[in-house]
């Protein structure tokens with residue numbers, strides 16, 4: 525039997541993707557203004573996918589769509605709070621209505637919160653679970669049947685964090701991102717026979733607008749020093765791996781949690 529032909533492209537032309545948390549600042553350009561979700565939406569569109577850009581703010585999501593449009597790509601903005609079940613159902617319905625199919629889901633929304641268990645209210649703990657875990661579960665709940673109905677299987681990427689395997693004073697973030705890894709492997713097992721792949725990116729120090737706003741230069745220098753590459757990642761690093769995992773190039777890859785961290789996980793405690 526001849527070897528399968530290896531394609532040069534990602535197999536994403538004409539495919540349809542949803543990227544959650546894909547907004548980002550306006551007027552900051554594609555370096556300073558790139559969130560992980562915005563970069564992923566742009567790289568998917570560059571590979572020929574049509575993208576549903578999901579965000580809470582219509583203007584910020586629309587700006588990502590405009591950036592994609594300026595490059596000749598295809599995308600639309602959909603406003604949703606992905607902690608809400610009706611909104612997650614609405615994202616999938618709007619995507620099917622617009623493009624008629626669904627192939628890829630990038631679950632990117634998530635946030636950190638400081639504190640150990642003695643410092644954490646139950647209310648805060650539960651709201652962090654809603655944002656970091658429920659959101660991904662709910663998007664998968666509605667996306668998977670739509671992917672299966674589209675006929676070519678599908679691929680899911682869930683964005684995790686280095687904190688899940690290198691805890692440091694953000695207990696709820698560690699626990700929720702650990703749950704994201706567990707969710708990913710169970711999605712792969714439960715839905716593999718339906719042609720669905722699921723992988724998690726365990727993300728290390730990545731320079732995004734949010735990080736820029738919230739970290740002092742000293743903290744950022746510590747984060748950089750804690751890598752082997754001696755540089756922080758960017759949203760583009762995240763997007764390149766997400767695009768690969770979502771594409772046909774990764775069709776033998778599922779159920780995995782992959783560190784994208786400049787090697788920070790290799791050298792002990794993260795900062």
Ligand SMILES: NC(=O)c1ccc[n+]([C@@H]2O[C@H](COP(=O)([O-])OP(=O)(O)OC[C@H]3O[C@@H](n4cnc5c(N)ncnc54)[C@H](O)[C@@H]3O)[C@@H](O)[C@H]2O)c1
Nearest residue numbers: 545547559560580605606632633634685727729730732734
């Ligand atoms: N930046 C890092 O260093 C880093 C490291 C590890 C993991 N991560 C993970 O990467 C992901 C994205 O990180 P980022 O730095 O680009 O974050 P960000 O805060 O810059 O972007 C997140 C986006 O999600 C949107 N969002 C927030 N809550 C939402 C909701 N309820 N519904 C819909 N949209 C919502 C925000 O508006 C924003 O556009 C998160 O899961 C985060 O935990 C980031």
